[in-house]
Amino acid sequence: MSKCQILGSHCFVAGFVYMKKVLVTGGAGFIGSHLVEALLGQGCSVICLDNFFTGSMKNIIPFRDNPNFECIRHDIVVPILLEVDQIYHLACPASPVHYQENPIKTLKTSVLGTLNMLGIAKRVKARILLASTSEVYGDPQIHPQVETYNGNVNPVGPRACYDEGKRAAETLMIGYRDYNHTNVAIARIFNTYGPRMLPNDGRVVSNFICQVLRGENITVYGDGTQTRSFCYVADMVDGLIRLMESGESGPINLGNPYEVTVGDLAEKIRWMIPGTGSEIAYKQLPEDDPLRRKPNISVAETKLGWTPKVPLETGLHSTIEYFREELGSIHVKR
Numbered sequence: 001m002s003k004c005q006i007l008g009s010h011c012f013v014a015g016f017v018y019m020k021k022v023l024v025t026g027g028a029g030f031i032g033s034h035l036v037e038a039l040l041g042q043g044c045s046v047i048c049l050d051n052f053f054t055g056s057m058k059n060i061i062p063f064r065d066n067p068n069f070e071c072i073r074h075d076i077v078v079p080i081l082l083e084v085d086q087i088y089h090l091a092c093p094a095s096p097v098h099y100q101e102n103p104i105k106t107l108k109t110s111v112l113g114t115l116n117m118l119g120i121a122k123r124v125k126a127r128i129l130l131a132s133t134s135e136v137y138g139d140p141q142i143h144p145q146v147e148t149y150n151g152n153v154n155p156v157g158p159r160a161c162y163d164e165g166k167r168a169a170e171t172l173m174i175g176y177r178d179y180n181h182t183n184v185a186i187a188r189i190f191n192t193y194g195p196r197m198l199p200n201d202g203r204v205v206s207n208f209i210c211q212v213l214r215g216e217n218i219t220v221y222g223d224g225t226q227t228r229s230f231c232y233v234a235d236m237v238d239g240l241i242r243l244m245e246s247g248e249s250g251p252i253n254l255g256n257p258y259e260v261t262v263g264d265l266a267e268k269i270r271w272m273i274p275g276t277g278s279e280i281a282y283k284q285l286p287e288d289d290p291l292r293r294k295p296n297i298s299v300a301e302t303k304l305g306w307t308p309k310v311p312l313e314t315g316l317h318s319t320i321e322y323f324r325e326e327l328g329s330i331h332v333k334r
């Protein structure tokens with residue numbers, strides 16, 4: 001594909017106008033499917049590339065009849081030839097439960113998968129955005145986390161396959177930018193939640209909501225004083241698109257700086273779904289579980305004009321309604 005000028009959802013090449021073609025790896029996953037929906041809504045032509053490890057066909061069924069949507073079942077560890085204008089590279093399991101299931105495969109997905117996507121970007125001169133993570137900061141020793149902080153990651157711990165895989169992926173992105181002049185962007189995504197997370201995803205928001213809806217006890221790991229900062233998925237998609245449309249390489253933190261303890265999150269969800277009889281059940285804190293996490297988003301605010309808008313309670317409300325429907329019926333225990 002020759003060099004084109006991209007304006008909104010269209011490209012201009014030598015006097016011709018055509019629809020912008022966007023590749024979304026991991027497009028059948030949680031964030032990916034919301035991104036695909038937003039891009040189709042903007043009038044882009046979208047190819048979703050996914051091996052359905054943690055993605056679901058249900059997430060992309062709504063786009064099935066859209067003539068601008070195409071899905072390819074493919075593992076990004078294997079090279080593929082595609083002609084696109086932009087690549088949102090999201091494919092990688094994100095929940096500790098899933099990424100620890102096969103650590104070698106997780107590393108291969110981050111390293112070989114990113115290398116393969118960078119190969120496409122280089123060949124067709126597409127802009128590529130990597131969905132990196134706040135996990136590159138590990139168990140951070142500075143708070144809130146700024147992009148210039150180099151992190152505190154255990155390279156041989158249970159989270160290493162994900163953390164070090166994403167760190168290597170960032171290095172590949174910058175290498176391709178500096179050596180091959182590839183047009184790259186790195187988003188460091190902080191904890192994101194919302195509809196279309198898997199009920200068995202293992203992450204804290206989906207676990208707590210599903211547990212309360214089923215009338216089960218809420219599994220708080222450790223004493224619940226560890227913190228996270230939760231961003232609603234619609235805000236995250238807005239941030240990713242703004243970063244793609246900017247000329248920035250990043251890395252840029254994307255997340256909601258509103259910080260809560262895991263214990264308070266459990267209480268809030270219990271309060272929002274009353275009458276199910278769920279109690280707090282304390283479980284062992286997983287090894288290397290970060291103690292505190294909160295993004296400094298001043299770079300995103302200044303360079304992208306982005307700030308998350310959806311308050312935690314509003315986002316939790318939509319997520320609870322989604323899971324209420326997903327789980328079918330509410331198990332009320334008195």
Ligand code: NAD
Pocket residue numbers: 025026027028029030031032049050051052053054055056074075076077089090091092093094095109113131132133134188189190191192193
């Ligand atoms: P998800 O698990 O719902 O989505 C990941 C998608 O990638 C799934 O559809 C999965 O099937 C696909 N996939 C995994 N390995 C693949 C492979 N080898 N080849 C092709 N497809 C593959 O996770 P998510 O929460 O939507 O996360 C999306 C991206 O954002 C990930 O890269 C993740 O690291 C990053 N991220 C997410 C969060 C978060 O809180 N949700 C936080 C930080 C970073």
Ligand code: UDP
Pocket residue numbers: 095096191202203204205207208219220221222226228262285286289290
């Ligand atoms: N967590 C918890 N109970 C659960 C799932 C997670 O207490 O059922 C805790 C977990 O130990 C961590 C926080 O919630 O401190 C966020 O976990 P998650 O897996 O959602 O994301 P990450 O640790 O990758 O930020």
